[in-house]
Amino acid sequence: MNGSLRIGLAGLGTVGVEVAGRLLDGAVPGVTLTAVCARDKARERGLDLSAVRWVDQPVELAEAGDVDLVVELIGGTGAPAATLIETALAAGKSVVTANKALLADRAMQLAVVSEASGASLAYEAAVAGGIPVIKTLREALAGNKISRVSGILNGTCNFILSQMESSGVSFATALKDAQQRGFAEAEPDLDISGMDAAQKLALLAGLAFGVQPDVGQISVTGIEAITDQDISFADEFDSVIRLIAIAGETPDGLVQCVAPMLVGRDHALAQVKNELNAVALEASPVGQLFLQGPGAGGGATASAVLADIADLAQGFGRPIFGTDALSMEVAKTSDLPPQAWYLRLALADAPGSMASVTQVLAQSGVSIEEVVQRSRNADDTYLPVVFITHKVDAKHLRAALSSLANQDTIRNQVLALPVFEA
Amino acid sequence: MNGSLRIGLAGLGTVGVEVAGRLLDGAVPGVTLTAVCARDKARERGLDLSAVRWVDQPVELAEAGDVDLVVELIGGTGAPAATLIETALAAGKSVVTANKALLADRAMQLAVVSEASGASLAYEAAVAGGIPVIKTLREALAGNKISRVSGILNGTCNFILSQMESSGVSFATALKDAQQRGFAEAEPDLDISGMDAAQKLALLAGLAFGVQPDVGQISVTGIEAITDQDISFADEFDSVIRLIAIAGETPDGLVQCVAPMLVGRDHALAQVKNELNAVALEASPVGQLFLQGPGAGGGATASAVLADIADLAQGFGRPIFGTDALSMEVAKTSDLPPQAWYLRLALADAPGSMASVTQVLAQSGVSIEEVVQRSRNADDTYLPVVFITHKVDAKHLRAALSSLANQDTIRNQVLALPVFEA
Numbered sequence: 149m150n151g152s153l154r155i156g157l158a159g160l161g162t163v164g165v166e167v168a169g170r171l172l173d174g175a176v177p178g179v180t181l182t183a184v185c186a187r188d189k190a191r192e193r194g195l196d197l198s199a200v201r202w203v204d205q206p207v208e209l210a211e212a213g214d215v216d217l218v219v220e221l222i223g224g225t226g227a228p229a230a231t232l233i234e235t236a237l238a239a240g241k242s243v244v245t246a247n248k249a250l251l252a253d254r255a256m257q258l259a260v261v262s263e264a265s266g267a268s269l270a271y272e273a274a275v276a277g278g279i280p281v282i283k284t285l286r287e288a289l290a291g292n293k294i295s296r297v298s299g300i301l302n303g304t305c306n307f308i309l310s311q312m313e314s315s316g317v318s319f320a321t322a323l324k325d326a327q328q329r330g331f332a333e334a335e336p337d338l339d340i341s342g343m344d345a346a347q348k349l350a351l352l353a354g355l356a357f358g359v360q361p362d363v364g365q366i367s368v369t370g371i372e373a374i375t376d377q378d379i380s381f382a383d384e385f386d387s388v389i390r391l392i393a394i395a396g397e398t399p400d401g402l403v404q405c406v407a408p409m410l411v412g413r414d415h416a417l418a419q420v421k422n423e424l425n426a427v428a429l430e431a432s433p434v435g436q437l438f439l440q441g442p443g444a445g446g447g448a449t450a451s452a453v454l455a456d457i458a459d460l461a462q463g464f465g466r467p468i469f470g471t472d473a474l475s476m477e478v479a480k481t482s483d484l485p486p487q488a489w490y491l492r493l494a495l496a497d498a499p500g501s502m503a504s505v506t507q508v509l510a511q512s513g514v515s516i517e518e519v520v521q522r523s524r525n526a527d528d529t530y531l532p533v534v535f536i537t538h539k540v541d542a543k544h545l546r547a548a549l550s551s552l553a554n555q556d557t558i559r560n561q562v563l564a565l566p567v568f569e570a
Numbered sequence: 571m572n573g574s575l576r577i578g579l580a581g582l583g584t585v586g587v588e589v590a591g592r593l594l595d596g597a598v599p600g601v602t603l604t605a606v607c608a609r610d611k612a613r614e615r616g617l618d619l620s621a622v623r624w625v626d627q628p629v630e631l632a633e634a635g636d637v638d639l640v641v642e643l644i645g646g647t648g649a650p651a652a653t654l655i656e657t658a659l660a661a662g663k664s665v666v667t668a669n670k671a672l673l674a675d676r677a678m679q680l681a682v683v684s685e686a687s688g689a690s691l692a693y694e695a696a697v698a699g700g701i702p703v704i705k706t707l708r709e710a711l712a713g714n715k716i717s718r719v720s721g722i723l724n725g726t727c728n729f730i731l732s733q734m735e736s737s738g739v740s741f742a743t744a745l746k747d748a749q750q751r752g753f754a755e756a757e758p759d760l761d762i763s764g765m766d767a768a769q770k771l772a773l774l775a776g777l778a779f780g781v782q783p784d785v786g787q788i789s790v791t792g793i794e795a796i797t798d799q800d801i802s803f804a805d806e807f808d809s810v811i812r813l814i815a816i817a818g819e820t821p822d823g824l825v826q827c828v829a830p831m832l833v834g835r836d837h838a839l840a841q842v843k844n845e846l847n848a849v850a851l852e853a854s855p856v857g858q859l860f861l862q863g864p865g866a867g868g869g870a871t872a873s874a875v876l877a878d879i880a881d882l883a884q885g886f887g888r889p890i891f892g893t894d895a896l897s898m899e900v901a902k903t904s905d906l907p908p909q910a911w912y913l914r915l916a917l918a919d920a921p922g923s924m925a926s927v928t929q930v931l932a933q934s935g936v937s938i939e940e941v942v943q944r945s946r947n948a949d950d951t952y953l954p955v956v957f958i959t960h961k962v963d964a965k966h967l968r969a970a971l972s973s974l975a976n977q978d979t980i981r982n983q984v985l986a987l988p989v990f991e992a
Contacts, residue, residue, distance in 0.1 A: 166855055168598075170713055170855065175713040175714075176712065176713050177690070269648055272710070278856040278857060278859060279704055279859065280702075280705075280709075280710030280859075282704075283702075283705065283709060283710050284702055284705075284706075287702075287705060287877060288694070288702030288705050288873075288874075288877045289873065289877065290598065290876060290877050290880035290881070291597040291598050291872070291873060291875075291876025291877060291879070291880055292597075292873055292876070293597075302935070324782025332912075352889075416838075416862065418842065419838065419841055431873070432869065433588055433592065433868070433869030433870070433872050434700040434863065434864065434869060434870050434871050434873035434874075435700060435863065435864045435867075435869055435870055436863065436864070437700060437701065437702075437861070437862070437863040438860075438861070438862040438863065439859070439861050439862075440838065440859070440860040440861075441856065441857065441858065441859040441860065442856065442857045442858070442864075445857075447854065447855030447856060447857055448854070448855070448857055449858050450713075450855050451710075451711065451713060451714055451853070451855050451856035452710075452856075454712060454714070455709060455710045455711065455712050455713060457713070458709070458712035458713055459709060459712070464886045466884075484915060
């Protein structure tokens with residue numbers, strides 16, 4: 149190794165170019181970028197790669213004699229990225245990746261390969277971009293018992309919700325704006341469905357609670373149903389709406405949930421604006437920590453990749469989830485603990501309709517703390533009504549929602565959002 | 571070592587007891603608490619120390635055959651703590667400490683001893699308690715160039731300023747409240763003078779900019795002169811007052827400053843309440859990171875101590891400032907760059923007095939962006955006036971302040987607070 153760790157980098161998109169440029173500039177002492185691989189060799193990237201060997205297939209980096217550490221920035225859960233990572237780890241080469249989708253899918257298998265060969269798999273960039281949440285959970289809270297991780301893990305959703313809040317625009321307009329500014333993909337489903345946040349949450353749950361990451365165990369609700377009306381109702385309750393990813397211990401097991409939630413304006417998570425990400429950690433003995441920063445983009449992601457490279461260059465690799473992969477158990481998943489909910493429905497503007505709804509709620513054991521009803525237009529036949537419930541079992545809440553679905557005094561579905569507990 | 575790192579702990583105050591208890595409970599795998607030392611062996615601490623050897627003098631831990639790593643939680647810059655740390659490092663034993671005062675004073679000498687022997691000196695707990703700011707600067711931002719560190723590093727001051735803000739009480743009342751709640755010492759000078767924050771800033775500047783920590787190079791202003799009137803004036807400018815510690819690069823060198831500053835209500839630092847600490851980091855390529863958490867107290871400090879122990883138990887010691895101590899230079903200190911200021915003065919309620927003040931400001935090159943004058947009581951002969959200046963050189967500002975000091979239309983000194991730039 150001549151004292152220098154030799155790096156092979158696959159993928160020269162926005163992040164890859166930023167990482168390659170910084171490595172060539174000597175941002176990380178003790179490492180040399182020796183080989184790169186990307187789809188189009190001819191493309192102008194503003195990088196002088198003349199001293200770097202070009203390889204045609206990603207997997208060649210795993211097999212190359214002049215590569216000690218592989219940086220995977222191809223993305224995708226399929227063959228080229230997965231093959232590259234697995235081959236490199238099996239060959240005893242450590243890997244740095246930003247690929248949350250792949251990790252959420254295959255982290256356990258990769259952890260086993262990594263442990264067998266002694267090579268590390270580092271992924272700070274895969275969750276919350278430039279925020280060092282992996283390092284904080286695995287290292288800074290090493291002596292703590294973590295009880296809850298709550299995060300804003302998707303910048304696209306946070307940008308859309310923030311825009312709706314600050315400009316009063318509709319979801320569709322905010323989404324279009326996000327797309328124009330580069331904060332949302334042309335195909336935004338993975339983000340707005342909450343699935344991207346769920347992939348990241350699965351990894352954080354693995355780290356924080358030692359359970360096998362499993363997106364299938366996470367209750368996931370996207371932000372598609374949030375209207376500008378909800379944003380303004382939330383405001384009346386001194387709250388904002390944020391897509392919150394939570395993994396938390398309860399007496400009945402681990403709650404894992406991604407959903408738009410009402411967050412009181414005073415909470416640090418409510419003050420996370422635009423495309424930023426944030427994570428609130430609760431642990432003993434430390435108490436509460438809050439970390440905020442850019443969750444995506446070339447610079448933020450590159451920063452995390454470079455940190456992983458620097459750690460590995462100093463020989464400081466860590467187990468993927470801070471513990472033996474084989475000791476990790478399938479999470480015992482719990483329903484949401486009893487908590488308050490925001491219920492928004494469109495109620496027929498007719499005598500007795502409010503009485504029938506409140507009766508259904510009461511019969512299901514859902515008691516109401518606050519009600520706001522609005523009547524803006526005289527010709528509305530259905531009026532928006534919002535209830536904030538007292539704490540209620542998720543089971544009772546579901547029963548109430550299913551009874552309400554049969555009420556012909558209500559138009560469409562009831563929107564039910566958890567009220568985030570500080 | 572039998573595979574287990576043997577720990578000697580000096581100091582069984584609030585933090586020491588918390589650390590010892592967690593170690594005895596197995597919070598950190600691969601370590602064993604073998605020896606402790608504190609002033610009073612007989613005192614009841616709620617700890618079962620029967621399996622732990624008691625030593626009478628701290629320095630014995632450095633020399634003991636059954637101690638591999640020393641945890642110094644005695645405090646103080648003088649003999650017992652300093653001797654313990656230096657003897658341990660010289661003997662090749664790594665040290666974990668929470669002692670910012672000692673480090674701010676002697677970090678360079680200790681770094682040299684540490685490098686000579688190969689033993690590590692870890693001090694996450696010395697700055698911002700449970701917030702992993704040392705780890706973030708040294709490791710998570712390893713590939714970044716840091717341009718500014720801005721922090722709320724003293725919980726006592728932040729508690730006092732927050733209380734004045736939320737309850738409208740005077741400085742004296744807020745201080746007394748802080749003392750009653752255990753957030754301020756009976757002798758609070760080190761905190762309210764800004765010196766405690768300066769000690770921590772010196773360490774952060776060393777880490778972020780590779781300069782030798784030197785409290786003497788930091789411009790330090792305490793919060794003693796802040797009145798409830800200032801808090802309410804700040805509110806009129808949509809701002810709060812926070813004791814901010816800043817180390818930042820400018821074209822003329824490194825600015826190092828601790829002072830109460832006006833912070834716009836929208837900035838994350840303005841939203842740090844009560845005894846919490848926070849750090850805002852600006853770096854390239856990551857952008858801005860913001861970390862918030864408990865800055866003091868047994869649990870928070872113990873969390874940081876345990877993290878350092880866990881890192882060292884895994885063999886992951888780092889150079890004190892992330893670089894060779896001998897390569898660290900004396901900072902080239904710069905004055906504050908041109909910026910806006912809050913000036914509060916008591917102006918004689920007489921014809922021409924405002925004109926004379928504004929003329930003095932104009933003559934010194936200080937131009938005014940906003941003025942607020944108040945007249946609450948008819949019998950006041952001096953009226954509080956606040957100016958927010960446009961950006962002005964610190965040199966010009968000082969000239970203006972010194973001219974104003976000679977004006978007999980002004981009672982007492984002018985209070986000048988920097989306006990924090992987001």
